Amino acid sequence: MINWFSAAKLGHHFIAEKLQAGDTAVDGTMGNGHDTLILAQLVGPTGKVWAFDIQAQALANTRERLATAGVLDERIELIQDGHEYIKKYVSHPIQAAIYNLGYLPGGDHAIITLTETTLTAIRDTLDLLAAGGRMVVVVYPGHPGGDREKEAVEAYLARLDAREYKVLKCNFLNRPATAPGVILIEKGGGRN
Template sequence: MINWFTAAKLGHHFLSEILQKGHSAVDGTMGNGHDTLMLAQLVGPQGKVYAFDIQDQALENTRQRLASAGVLDERVKLIRDGHQNIKKYIDHSIQGAIFNLGYLPGGNHEIITQGSTTLPAIEHTLELLAAGGRLVIVLYPGHPGGQEEKEAVEALASQLDSLKFKVLKLNLLNRPPSAPGVLLIEKAGD
């Protein structure tokens, strides 16, 4: 049973509905590797996961998590670079992506994702997304800079062509406004 009240787990559910063995996916913010591992398990050994982060600690934490799960192999490419540079590394369509915004849990809370890099990363990801593909964005407005980034991401998503994309916004009504929320963007089919 899915935990509908945990934003990141809800994002995992949305991607598990569409990702299949052999697909390609992106983790735009690898952090501690939870999303990277989930994607690697969904796409299987024939698939490909591209995981981005700017912090060495995130790459090491993710590498350890993948090794412990037995999926540190050619299906996963760990990239020490900002997600805004996604198109430097991927030149083919992808079926799914997840961005878990904010800061690295257990890391330096002053190093955060920011609208100036997140917005171009989202735009590039949507260009790469195959028909029927999904991008999940987990938003964390509760830290300094988080609310501004949330507003910028939501503004971008609200302006997407409704004939090309479906956008779903999920927030828990009985939680404070600083609680995490989820945006699901699905590219229309052919």
């Protein structure tokens, strides 16, 4: 059963519809490893997941979550670097990517994703996305800087060529404007 009213769970559903065993995926904001684990389970032992975060604590938390789930193996590459450097590590097409913007839950809330680096990461991830692939961006405008980042991400994605990309924005109508939202991007072509 899908929890349609959790931004992160809705993002997982959008990715799970497309990602298959043997595929490749990126978690652009590793955090506590929830998204990394979902991606690893979806791609299976023959797939590949690259997960990025700048904080050592995020890598430690993710490593522990993956080990507990029994999926900490060669299919997953945990990278302590900014997501704006994705092309330094990933050079071939990916089928899916997920970004949960903001800060590390349970971590230092002063360390946040930044508009400029996030836009670079999204642009480069779209370049890497295979035909028919999907990217999910979960935006959190409720923290300092989050509203600016959300607006910039939405403005960038709104300008994508509609013949090449489908972009869907999901927001909750009866929650404050600071509530998280989900943006789904699907690249044209590929498998259905």
